[in-house]
Each structure stands twice: as structure tokens, then as C-alpha cells.
Amino acid sequence: MLPVSDMTRACAFYEDVLGFKKVFENGNPVGFMILKRDDGELHLTLQPQHEAADFNVAHLLVDDAEALFRRCQQAGLRIVKGLKDKDYGLRAFVFEDPDGNRIDVGQIIGRSAHPAGS
Template sequence: MLGFTKTFENGNPVGFVILKRDQAELHLTLQPGHKPAPFNVAHMMVHDVDALHAICQRQGLRIIKKLQNKDYGLRAFVFEDPDGNRIDVGQPL
């Protein structure tokens, strides 16, 4: 959905995965019974926040905080992944 490629997985059923896109890596661990936190659990810095925002909208992901320029020097938004985790995305202004 966000353009990452799986580079590693472990377990049967799979319990750990590494995803890569450009120079970024995500290491994900399956946690049975996980309940999403009501706060941001990951922060991503990107080169084109507007493009990622558009992808999230096209995929129907819930936008928690709208895309806007922040007074702390980032253009940013927060979305919710399909499991309910909140991801904060920013790009330096």
C-alpha cells in the first residue's frame, strides 16, 4: 500500500517481517491481542508528504490530523494504519 518491499520474514505463521523502501526500513513484529494506542506509535520523515498523504487517502486510511504546515518547521499529518496504530508523517519545510 505504501510502496515497501518485504526483504525478510520469520516464523510459521509469520511473526516478524522487515520491509524496505528506498533507504527506509520497517521492522514489524506480530503481537497477538495487540490493542492500538491512542497516540502516535511511529514517526516517518519523507521527501514528499503530499504524495504520501494522497496515497493514504486513495487507500481509504483514516486521517487523524489533517495535512498542514506546522509552526515547528514540518509539513505533517497523522494517519491510522489498518490495525488502528497512529503514524505521524512529516517533511521539513
């Protein structure tokens, strides 16, 4: 679950930049939301006074880290750690969402992160 200070802005970011789709929301104003993409599910909670942590709060395993890295750059997001192949078998980078939440992105090097049939 990620805390966000502006639910509308956060929803737009996760849908437009990361390709998630909203599947549930609760409250008026909306205080809780669930977004999904493929096998991933993300829960957002409204925290108007949210102050971001200085560590990674979510991890995404993706099929194409470079494409997502480019989308994050094009969206003007702060890149905390640049795209790099790691010795533990991931191509990875870290970015901050519009609320400053640090998201660690990884792609398994040498094979698809989501093999067919799984």
C-alpha cells in the first residue's frame, strides 16, 4: 500500500505512466483505491500530510526496464538510481512517484520476467 497526498494525481500517474487500471475505490472523497496491471495489484491510501520515506517502498518486476525507464524520464520523474545491470541478475533502476514514494524496478536479465503459462 502506498500513501499519496492527492488521489486524483496518483491515479492519473499510475494509469498513464505505468499502465495500471483502477478496479476499486472507496470514500467521498476517495481515500482508498486499488489498481491492477497483469498480475500486479497496487493499493493507494490518501494521506494528505504524507512525507515520503528515503528508502524504496515498492518493487516492480517488469519485462522491459529500459522502456519503463524512458517513460519515467519522459514524465519528468526524479530518477534516484539510473538504469544499470546488477551482478545479481537484474537490470534495475529506482524512481520517485509524484508523492516521492521510491519505486525499485527490476527486469530479470536473459529471460522474460513473466514466462508464458505462469
